[in-house]
Amino acid sequence: ELKVEQNPLFLSMQEGKNYTIYCNYSTTSDRLYWYRQDPGKSLESLFVLLSNGAVKQEGRLMASLDTKARLSTLHITAAVHDLSATYFCAVAHNAGNMLTFGGGTRLMVKP
Amino acid sequence: EPEVTQTPSHQVTQMGQEVILRCVPISNHLYFYWYRQILGQKVEFLVSFYNNEISEKSEIFDDQFSVERPDGSNFTLKIRSTKLEDSAMYFCASNILRGRSTNEKLFFGSGTQLSVL
Numbered sequence: 001e002l003k004v005e006q007n008p009l010f011l012s013m014q015e016g017k018n019y020t021i022y023c024n025y026s027t028t029s030d031r032l033y034w035y036r037q038d039p040g041k042s043l044e045s046l047f048v049l050l051s052n053g054a055v056k057q058e059g060r061l062m063a064s065l066d067t068k069a070r071l072s073t074l075h076i077t078a079a080v081h082d083l084s085a086t087y088f089c090a091v092a093h094n095a096g097n098m099l100t101f102g103g104g105t106r107l108m109v110k111p
Numbered sequence: 112e113p114e115v116t117q118t119p120s121h122q123v124t125q126m127g128q129e130v131i132l133r134c135v136p137i138s139n140h141l142y143f144y145w146y147r148q149i150l151g152q153k154v155e156f157l158v159s160f161y162n163n164e165i166s167e168k169s170e171i172f173d174d175q176f177s178v179e180r181p182d183g184s185n186f187t188l189k190i191r192s193t194k195l196e197d198s199a200m201y202f203c204a205s206n207i208l209r210g211r212s213t214n215e216k217l218f219f220g221s222g223t224q225l226s227v228l
Contacts, residue, residue: 041221098159101153101155
């Protein structure tokens with residue numbers, strides 16, 4: 001059974017600071033996704049990571065994937081208040097399209 | 112940008128009643144999904160659908176659940192006899208390709224909040 005764990009579950013940080021969210025998963029997979037969710041809203045796709053060593057960046061967010069360690073990171077650079085949201089990683093089962101989500105990291109960026 | 116649309120945004124029902132949640136996937140997409148999120152918890156996969164049949168389903172998707180694509184645009188989730196624990200936000204999603212080894216994103220709708228009383 002595929003298990004996906006994120007940490008931390010909650011992160012409060014000051015604007016301008018850097019931090020990293022971690023996503024560990026238990027079995028091999030060929031795809032890992034990062035999503036953002038604002039309160040009461042849907043899931044916004046941020047990144048799709050397909051291969052070992054993959055790194056993608058969009059603005060202040062950078063995601064990476066280490067398939068050997070079964071670990072993905074979402075790095076936040078110089079956080080701003082607008083980044084406050086819950087961030088989920090999700091791992092695809094190799095056999096198909098089913099995604100298993102992590103528990104989410106609720107990020108609060110304080111001015 | 113095209114989007115997945117869901118109706119209604121909120122649905123309140125009595126325990127034991129049937130509900131149908133509706134979704135219109137992005138028009139050229141071929142794979143359709145239902146996920147749910149109980150308040151404060153993680154997002155859980157329910158079912159995937161392709162070529163007019165279920166391709167994968169989770170343990171949550173028991174006999175009380177069914178999906179249908181009644182016409183060329185709608186994709187529905189029916190819960191036959193709702194239970195209190197069915198209260199959740201239900202998300203529909205779609206993508207154009209089977210996601211394996213592609214960078215094809217999965218697009219989610221804005222969700223239907225189901226409250227079972």
